[in-house]
Amino acid sequence: MYSGLLGLGYMGLAVLLAARFRWVEEKVKGLDKSYKLHKNLGIGAMVSLFSHWLIIKSGQWLVGSGILQRPSRGPQPEIEGMNWHAIAEHVGDISFKVFLIFSIISLVQAISYKKFKFTHKIGGLLMFAGIFHTVLLLDWNIGTIPMNIAIAIISIVGIWCSWLSLSGSIGKKNKADGKVGNVKAYAVQSDQNMAVRFSINLESDISYKEGQFAYLNFHDGESPHPFSVLNFDAENRLIEFGVKDLGDYTHKLVNNLKAGQKVTVEGGYGSFQIPEFEKQVWVGAGIGIVPFISRLYWLKRKTEKQQVKLKEVHLFYCVNSEKEAFFRNEILSLIQRLDFIELHLVNAESGEPLDSVQIIEKVKSKNFDICFCGPQQFGEILKTGLNAAGVSENRFHTELFKMR
Numbered sequence: 001m002y003s004g005l006l007g008l009g010y011m012g013l014a015v016l017l018a019a020r021f022r023w024v025e026e027k028v029k030g031l032d033k034s035y036k037l038h039k040n041l042g043i044g045a046m047v048s049l050f051s052h053w054l055i056i057k058s059g060q061w062l063v064g065s066g067i068l069q070r071p072s073r074g075p076q077p078e079i080e081g082m083n084w085h086a087i088a089e090h091v092g093d094i095s096f097k098v099f100l101i102f103s104i105i106s107l108v109q110a111i112s113y114k115k116f117k118f119t120h121k122i123g124g125l126l127m128f129a130g131i132f133h134t135v136l137l138l139d140w141n142i143g144t145i146p147m148n149i150a151i152a153i154i155s156i157v158g159i160w161c162s163w164l165s166l167s168g169s170i171g172k173k174n175k176a177d178g179k180v181g182n183v184k185a186y187a188v189q190s191d192q193n194m195a196v197r198f199s200i201n202l203e204s205d206i207s208y209k210e211g212q213f214a215y216l217n218f219h220d221g222e223s224p225h226p227f228s229v230l231n232f233d234a235e236n237r238l239i240e241f242g243v244k245d246l247g248d249y250t251h252k253l254v255n256n257l258k259a260g261q262k263v264t265v266e267g268g269y270g271s272f273q274i275p276e277f278e279k280q281v282w283v284g285a286g287i288g289i290v291p292f293i294s295r296l297y298w299l300k301r302k303t304e305k306q307q308v309k310l311k312e313v314h315l316f317y318c319v320n321s322e323k324e325a326f327f328r329n330e331i332l333s334l335i336q337r338l339d340f341i342e343l344h345l346v347n348a349e350s351g352e353p354l355d356s357v358q359i360i361e362k363v364k365s366k367n368f369d370i371c372f373c374g375p376q377q378f379g380e381i382l383k384t385g386l387n388a389a390g391v392s393e394n395r396f397h398t399e400l401f402k403m404r
């Protein structure tokens, strides 16, 4: 029962995170971190439910092979002629096997995101099945009261969040419809575009903080994809994005996006806001520069009205080649009035990719907060290097561009 309770608890927390409540997102410091936690909770549920299934089955196997004697449990309770106990066991057994396949599909990266997303919809049904199984097999005596209270709480949360998921209500309050406005494509050599920058005219407001991202749904049969907001002009309800060709869907988007296309924006999500510290390093690698541009727009608006606390910001824009520095001019024009921000363009083609030594040399200090957005491995290398040089890991803030 304890292994089952643990599995149910992990599942309950995982569906709570999946419901994208703002207060939950704040607690876990951003939706991107919430997804990572959701994945770890899913793995926890898989391990505990596998142990639960194995413990139960091994008892039955030992009885079957004659090593153990079947304990006498008295007659099975029947309600209106139905053996609900046996039904609950059966539901538990089947749903556990489905959960196992579901977990494998979720974890194996080779399975496309589309298939993963499609099968993930049954997560809510699995939660219902788990609750049904648990509640019907509850042990009713004084000693199990604390456990039953825990099960009741998990069940209420689980049913509520699963219902939101199954009824398609997640994120409903954070959605705004709009139409694509300006589209600017960037190509390096070939006739294929590499990135695109576009605006969306929204019909209603969204809540937004600098550095956040939003889900874009172009109503083309594909599930909404997350993209960082490049700029949001709340007064004119104009929101802008920068997207790079990173896979199947973004390839089509970058090459086919047209003004006038209908789109639904859901957001903003994420906690990639500017830290409090006066001295900062920002590293945007490739399309990872987008949330930093949104910070620049936000700072520009803010400095027009009041003094900001920041004293010194080093913005490292890392690109594969000069030609891929699509946003350099935009950044230069934005920082004209933000004299505490210095741009360092790091071009990998020049043979000197960014590392912790270069950062410390440019900043001439080890006392700074660092924000990173870009390939995960690159971030890990910088974090480890800076940590070894004496910049604590706590000062390293990242936005995870990964949802699975």
Ligand SMILES: Cc1cc2nc3c(=O)[nH]c(=O)nc-3n(C[C@H](O)[C@H](O)[C@H](O)COP(=O)(O)OP(=O)(O)OC[C@H]3O[C@@H](n4cnc5c(N)ncnc54)[C@H](O)[C@@H]3O)c2cc1C
Residues within 6 Å of the ligand: 032, 109, 113, 114, 213, 223, 224, 225, 226, 227, 228, 229, 242, 243, 244, 245, 246, 247, 248, 249, 250, 251, 270, 287, 290, 291, 399, 400, 401, 402, 403, 404
């Ligand atoms: C918080 C966040 C902010 C991001 N901001 C930007 C940005 O500003 N500009 C930009 O160009 N890219 C951004 N990305 C990355 C972008 O979302 C992915 O590159 C894009 O979704 C990949 O889709 P694809 O089908 O083209 O690639 P595929 O090759 O099909 O997929 C590659 C991987 O992308 C992920 N992915 C695919 N579809 C989705 C989806 N619907 N939702 C979530 N993940 C998916 C999966 O992990 C998949 O394995 C951001 C990602 C996150 C999580």
